[in-house]
Amino acid sequence: MDAPNLIAAVQALQPDATVREKTDRPTLIVPAEGLVALATRLRDDPALKFELLEAHTAIDWIEEDRFELLYLLASIAHGHVLTLSVSVDRENPEVPTLCNVYPIAEWLERESYDLMGILYDDHPDLRRLFLEDDWVGFPLRKDYEDDFMLERPE
Amino acid sequence: MGVITDKLPGVLEPVPGGQVLLTAVDQLINWSRSNSLWPLTFGTSCCAIEMMMATGAARHDMARFGAEVARPSPRQADLLVIAGTIVKRMAPRLRTLYEQMAEPRYVMATGSCAICGGPFMYDSYTTIRGADEVIPVDVYVPGCPPRPEAFFYGLLTLQKMIREGESIRHPGERRRPVLAALPEGMTLDDIRKEMQDLLSHDANVKMVDELAEGAHFSAELKDF
């Protein structure tokens, strides 16, 4: 399916999804609440068939006081791709987990918990992935600081 | 080897002429050590690709220097090439690997990351600023990543150091005499000329006259 058709099809499933303009991949901004239901339908709908979660990352928009979570979906059967963007509050970054839809999400979500501190509801095993277990803080947040870091001299 | 290095000095030194003999033995041992360096298969990031270029790829062929047998076990290796960034979590493992290697062991730090933290020196929560904060380093090879030529220069420097450095009278004590490993009577221009000769035989390389470069370049690009 090409991008406009794809977006129309997904918007039929999720009417409050808004389209982001000027992106390489078709991108939809969706609310956090219906995320699991939407992902399940995207995976199971025979015309869409997004059976692969390629990547999942988080962006820290500190000025806007939010984290943006990106879910990069792909369909091997149909050869089309889609990005879902979800915004969560920076103070209380909670989203439902996608583990039950895409098993790979377990580790992808552990990674963004580890480095960004996103909290995934119902995640079976939300531990650190890269850093030591006793690490304090989430180093990829823009306001992270510790004693080990060196400031770049001007 | 253990018997020779442990017992020989004590046996030989009292006899007349023993000192001279010991020196000869030193030279023999150091020569053989310097020509049978077995690197450990150890690479942590992009510099490791360059190390593979230098050790495994056809053109550069490290076998010429007796150092091609990369070993996957630290017990069998005696050259540790730190190729890549060392992060906080890697540091204890690096230390363990180093300690598992048998004496005499040598360490080469290649790339700015292994020397000082490189591009990740500032604003990094995890990069160790130089592998020598964790283990002692014998030779540093700068670059990001170093070219294979630089890698070999470092290797030759290390070999020179091994050849001149140690005596079985004081095992483990290493002299670091190396200023430059350029053979005598050779200048940088000679090397550049040799490189140019070599590269001009290469079908993939287009030689551009350095002086006329500016004018040439745009024309060649258009042809291309």
Ligand code: SF4
């Ligand atoms: S020195 Fe450069 S090439 Fe080497 S590991 Fe560091 S960043 Fe990569």
